[in-house]
């Protein structure tokens with residue numbers, strides 16, 4: 470596996486989505502190639518930082534209420 | 549799955565006059581399986597519409613449709629993935645096919661939301677001392693927003709929501725290979741953005757060394 474082929478697999482490697490064979494070849498290349506290893510580490514850290522640092526919004530209360538209503542209407546509420 | 553008329557859906561839902569035991573069971577199950585993903589859906593909707601009002605409408609439509617077709621949901625499969633797929637379809641129907649203009653990107657509102665939750669958030673594990681940990685939540689968010697939609701979407705679905713490639717491919721209607729390469733390119737773009745912020749703080753990055 471060469472550098473170009475390896476780079477194409479980086480995101481899948483980060484996400485643990487490589488096939489058994491791909492992973493074997495991928496790791497073999499990393500063991501011999503510094504540049505691809507750096508790329509791989511970078512991609513891993515980027516994923517980590519997004520997961521840790523991205524802003525998560527809470528759904529507004531009006532939305533929560535209307536969804537709850539949707540699934541808990543009783544006959545009383547309908548008439 | 550294709551019923552684009554929300555008014556009709558609402559009506560048919562509410563004309564179930566007597567609430568049978570079966571219906572009651574469905575509601576409980578729906579709450580446990582589907583409603584628990586409300587925040588995740590709202591965040592996804594916010595990312596694709598970039599507008600809080602549109603996001604709200606979209607999530608509402610999604611739950612209406614999901615409830616209506618809940619019996620067709622394959623029990624034991626990933627309900628969150630099913631809901632995301634419905635939301636994406638709704639988005640395409642509402643904003644693309646009917647050529648309804650999406651609301652204008654409302655950065656100010658989004659910023660308000662951000663400030664309202666800012667204090668409620670605590671930083672998680674500080675295991676790594678690299679420059680990334682100097683970044684603010686807002687900066688990471690801005691960097692994500694700056695990406696083209698096709699990259700932003702797969703990054704959110706994968707990194708934030710934790711879906712598998714197969715699930716993502718199904719949601720965005722693209723082959724797994726496309727998901728792979730979008731993630732790779734998107735992360736590279738994002739990395740470049742984040743390094744820009746890091747330099748601002750005087751941190752050396754790998755590429756400087």
Ligand SMILES: [Zn+2]
Nearest residue numbers: 472475502505
């Ligand atoms: Zn290489």
